[in-house]
Amino acid sequence: MILDIIITSLINGSTYALLAIGFSLIFGVARIVNIAHTAFFMVASYCIYMITRKLGYHPIVGMLVAIPLITLLGLICYKLFIDPIREHEAAVLISTIALAIAFQEIMLLIFTGDYLSVPALIQGYFTVFGAKVFYQQLITFIAALVILGALRLLLMQTKLGLAIRSTAQDREVANLMGMNESRVAMITMGISVALAGFTGAVVVPLTTVNPFMWLHPLIMMMAVVVLGGLGSIKGSFFAAYILGFAEAAVVFLIPMGAFLKGSVALSVMILVLLIRPEGLFGVAFEEER
Amino acid sequence: MNLIRYYIRKFFTIIKTEVFVLPSRMIVLLFFLTLLALPLITNDPYLLRILILASIFAIFAASWDLLSGFTGQMNFGHALFFGVGAYSAAMLNQHVHIPPWGSIPLGALGAVLAGLIVGIPCLRLRGTYLALTTLAFPIILMGIVFAIPNITGGELGISGLDRLARSRVVNYYIAVLVMLVLCTIMWKITDSNIGIIFHAIREDEVAVRASGINTTRYKLLAFCLSGFFAGIAGGLYAHFMRIADPSTLEVSMSFQVVIWSVFGGVVTIWGPVGAVFILFPLLEFFRFLPEFRMLLFAIVIILILLFMPQGLLPWIRDKIENECPRCKIRNVATRKSCRICATSMH
Numbered sequence: 001m002i003l004d005i006i007i008t009s010l011i012n013g014s015t016y017a018l019l020a021i022g023f024s025l026i027f028g029v030a031r032i033v034n035i036a037h038t039a040f041f042m043v044a045s046y047c048i049y050m051i052t053r054k055l056g057y058h059p060i061v062g063m064l065v066a067i068p069l070i071t072l073l074g075l076i077c078y079k080l081f082i083d084p085i086r087e088h089e090a091a092v093l094i095s096t097i098a099l100a101i102a103f104q105e106i107m108l109l110i111f112t113g114d115y116l117s118v119p120a121l122i123q124g125y126f127t128v129f130g131a132k133v134f135y136q137q138l139i140t141f142i143a144a145l146v147i148l149g150a151l152r153l154l155l156m157q158t159k160l161g162l163a164i165r166s167t168a169q170d171r172e173v174a175n176l177m178g179m180n181e182s183r184v185a186m187i188t189m190g191i192s193v194a195l196a197g198f199t200g201a202v203v204v205p206l207t208t209v210n211p212f213m214w215l216h217p218l219i220m221m222m223a224v225v226v227l228g229g230l231g232s233i234k235g236s237f238f239a240a241y242i243l244g245f246a247e248a249a250v251v252f253l254i255p256m257g258a259f260l261k262g263s264v265a266l267s268v269m270i271l272v273l274l275i276r277p278e279g280l281f282g283v284a285f286e287e288e289r
Numbered sequence: 290m291n292l293i294r295y296y297i298r299k300f301f302t303i304i305k306t307e308v309f310v311l312p313s314r315m316i317v318l319l320f321f322l323t324l325l326a327l328p329l330i331t332n333d334p335y336l337l338r339i340l341i342l343a344s345i346f347a348i349f350a351a352s353w354d355l356l357s358g359f360t361g362q363m364n365f366g367h368a369l370f371f372g373v374g375a376y377s378a379a380m381l382n383q384h385v386h387i388p389p390w391g392s393i394p395l396g397a398l399g400a401v402l403a404g405l406i407v408g409i410p411c412l413r414l415r416g417t418y419l420a421l422t423t424l425a426f427p428i429i430l431m432g433i434v435f436a437i438p439n440i441t442g443g444e445l446g447i448s449g450l451d452r453l454a455r456s457r458v459v460n461y462y463i464a465v466l467v468m469l470v471l472c473t474i475m476w477k478i479t480d481s482n483i484g485i486i487f488h489a490i491r492e493d494e495v496a497v498r499a500s501g502i503n504t505t506r507y508k509l510l511a512f513c514l515s516g517f518f519a520g521i522a523g524g525l526y527a528h529f530m531r532i533a534d535p536s537t538l539e540v541s542m543s544f545q546v547v548i549w550s551v552f553g554g555v556v557t558i559w560g561p562v563g564a565v566f567i568l569f570p571l572l573e574f575f576r577f578l579p580e581f582r583m584l585l586f587a588i589v590i591i592l593i594l595l596f597m598p599q600g601l602l603p604w605i606r607d608k609i610e611n612e613c614p615r616c617k618i619r620n621v622a623t624r625k626s627c628r629i630c631a632t633s634m635h
Contacts, residue, residue, distance in 0.1 A: 033417055035544075081591055088598035094551045095594050097544050098587040105584035215540055219428055222421040230417060256436050263432025266425035270410060273422060277413040 003131035013244030014144035020224040022195035028168035028231035030185040038214040039100035044200030063201040074193025229279030344468035348522040350549040350561035356515035358555035361491030363420035369427040372538035374523025379447040379533035393524030400520025408512030446534025554600025
């Protein structure tokens, strides 16, 4: 029982962490609240389903094709629908909501509303202290940690990472120091959508694929971002596992828990915010909150 | 007798000098008259149904604008107020047998309470934090609704409520009159001193506090007022559809109201109302292609926002009216000189 909870919470936590960090990156750099972020995750899942089930390729091929495709799609959407109206924050918000609805409807048209599934990379499971651990779960967890580590390296060690961090801190000054602000925003959007695509790739064998799968992760992702502190990657990381654990514990321990899992996790977020309004790892800027 | 004649004359003077000089005011007048006179022309129950729902959602959208547009407290969980209004009206009607004229206002009071409960923790948050946090509240309530099915009806909701009225036309008049009255009240609130303080809180909260105004109180007031109007919309919806179900609390409901308001232009009250009366029938019109309905809807919104990011109705208003450069009074775009101070308009 306890092991089941831990395994589920680690898997959920990794999903939320990957999604939340992508969301928080593009928010920090360009002040874009990208509601369509999890919609890209959904489209990536469908892309992998298409390649593995319909065209019959190996899941690895599916991942390798899907992630660049989704990144390209994200960049096109950014250029066409978000970039021209970036000064109007409310308009950007609605535009991304409409984009998410449009993706949902397109997927509904192509694949209908059926629940679909994707084969795991490695079939089978092993037992640890009486709890079943599927190999796919192990792969998902390790892949999530690897990609988060790689992202941290990119942000902390490279020149591009420096540009992204400084633009997030102060857009105008970064621009004055000779960083091309709109290009940094564009690259960050690419990284952010690629992260969403990657999440789709590693998580999809564990869940079912359907056109409405973006809604629940969207809410949890936003809760994670708020709980961890907007723009704080370390915060998002820990908050994701905290909320993932809260969700898993409620599902396993309380009767009717499946209905209450969202409620309890979000109540945890609100309770923490009451004590620390800037989130767990956020820094309180007078301007921002 | 003389007094009556005086008031009649004054009424016509106001109509002539204040309403007929500006096309936007004439449009508002026409909108009122068309809505009120429509049942005389047609009795089509389908059309009336669309307009009743549009009126209910117009109250809902305008109440979002009152809170989020005016005070800048971005609320992403506005469905909470709608859902609380609908569910409390439904429960009062079902379990206590209070008729609609009592249960709807009481349900709205329930929504005011919800506004207080949400407003107090949210006072400490600002901007995007607030938007993302408020998103959580309707979902928490939805989990509770699912968890206690013997009181709330669970997934199926509470059905079989009393009708608002027997016939569709009377239903129509109730919904439209309530909408017109409440939206006028909201418009007046935003024009009053309170409205000015709301504006100021959005622009610079620290400056407002520095001028000796208790911003906490005004922000809570905004939450309560907005919750009240949204709660009435929710109660009307529950009694018109004769069911209060979890769809009133869904995320899509919260997003829908943001879409309507931003599409129509925020910080106006009339913007969201107009947007609902454009977008809601449009969504019904797309019904001839059921699969493409939501897709077309999303595309229309994206395209319109690309070309007029401040909203559709303010864009139209700027096209047909100009502001006098000297006295800041609005004039028809065709006028060469200002109607008040006679300065040249260019």
